[in-house]
Amino acid sequence: MNDQPQGETLTRLRQKYMANGFASARPCYVKKAKGALIWDLDDKEYIDFAGGIAVMNVGHSHPAIVSAVKDQAEKFMHTCFMVLPYESTIKLAQKLCTLVPGPSEKKAMFVNSGAEAVENAIKIARYYTKKTGIIAFESGFHGRTLMGMSLTGKVKPYKLGFGPFAPEVYRIPYAYCYRCPFGKEYPSCGVKCADHLEEFLISHVAPETTAAFIAEPIPGEGGYMVPPPEYFPKLKTICEKYGIMFIADEIQTGIGRTGTMFAMEHWNVEADITTTAKSLAAGMPLSAVVGKKKIMDSVHPGGIGGTYGANPMACKAALAVLDVVEQEGLLQKGKDLGEKLMSGLNDLKENFDIIGDVRGLGPLVAMELVKDRKTKAPAPEETKAITDYCFDQGLILLSCGIYGNVLRFMMPLVTTEQQLKQGISIIEKAFKLVTQTDL
Known part of the structure; x- marks a missing residue:
């Protein structure tokens, strides 16, 4: 019996047949997706805070x-x-x-x-x-x-x-x-x-x-x-x-x-x-x-x-x-989601000095990470470490910014309150790990 994860087989095929420039952010081969959740070929579940880069506002595989x-x-x-x-x-x-x-x-x-x-x-x-x-x-x-x-x-x-x-x-x-x-x-x-x-x-x-x-x-x-x-x-x-x-x-x-x-x-x-x-x-x-x-x-x-x-x-x-x-009133749901997200991220800002700025409009929200709040020196390495940890813990989160030091949130507008809380909890753990903070 072959117990090797299916993703590893696909990765080898990909490396052999697909152009390097046509890259992916993560080695996660999707099996199915619904609402704000994604499952890979090995049935690992992910909360999707990326939404296919702001494409899935109505959620994955909406029945309509x-x-x-x-x-x-x-x-x-x-x-x-x-x-x-x-x-x-x-x-x-x-x-x-x-x-x-x-x-x-x-x-x-x-x-x-x-x-x-x-x-x-x-x-x-x-x-x-x-x-x-x-x-x-x-x-x-x-x-x-x-x-x-x-x-x-x-x-x-x-x-x-x-x-x-x-x-x-x-x-x-x-x-x-x-x-x-x-x-x-x-x-x-x-x-x-x-x-x-x-x-x-x-x-x-x-x-x-x-x-x-x-x-x-x-x-x-x-x-x-x-x-x-x-x-x-x-x-x-x-x-x-x-x-x-x-x-x-x-x-x-x-x-x-x-x-x-x-x-x-x-x-x-x-x-x-x-x-x-x-x-x-x-x-x-x-x-x-x-x-x-x-x-x-x-x-x-x-x-x-x-x-x-x-x-x-x-x-x-x-x-x-x-x-x-x-x-489904998604515009209002999006506003509500954005308010809860901003509140959760501002709470994190109170505890982690690495968060220099939290900004957004409705459910379009971002956190900019810095090495020092006074100098505002960008923290791209820490940003990458956070997105890496989140992925390992089942949260898909992308970065952006001219310095690569901004976490951006593009989750479907149908993301549930429980999924949002779980995602923010994972992000908090990532900040504790990266900053060596023991709250």
């Missing part, structure tokens, strides 16, 4: 989503919407155009991934404005395609060795209040980080050649920094002043991740173009670009699209996701 996909697969799986269209895509467009913030009449298009949505948003903005320059955040992440990499700020591992990159991309710092790039403190700063955009349009790129400003409402890979309430309204006002399209990259923050359907609702800002993906279809490959009608309709027929865009099973899944969010 599974049913929608099965039903569509039995009817037809592909015709290419650009050849022979079907109802679900049109219904989904209608739904999203009513959900994306702002009073303007909107239209939508669909592709497969977040990076594709970003690429198309940039294409549309350039086409509409007849300008080429794009401004992005230094801490932003927008994908691994050529334009996605060009817009992304973090070099390793996303950009190293893959240049040259797309031209006409410019960067400004984000509102990172814990590490203010301008050396100021809120609110006495007057939100200088937002005013800097106007200065930037003098010293780095002219508004006459700038098509769009693309922004993650809260940077994902960058570290989950939450901006001051005045920040995005100020940025949008500057963009409007100079005729620059404002693109909200809501790929990670959309579909309830911040306690509202889209994060821009928190600041009452209407983007010219919004991208969304990840939790939109609960794991099915689907992304959307939703923009003001006059902007979206400016592109000639056939100028945007793709063979697999608006896959019928993915569109049915997305319609089911939006129904579940509404019918």
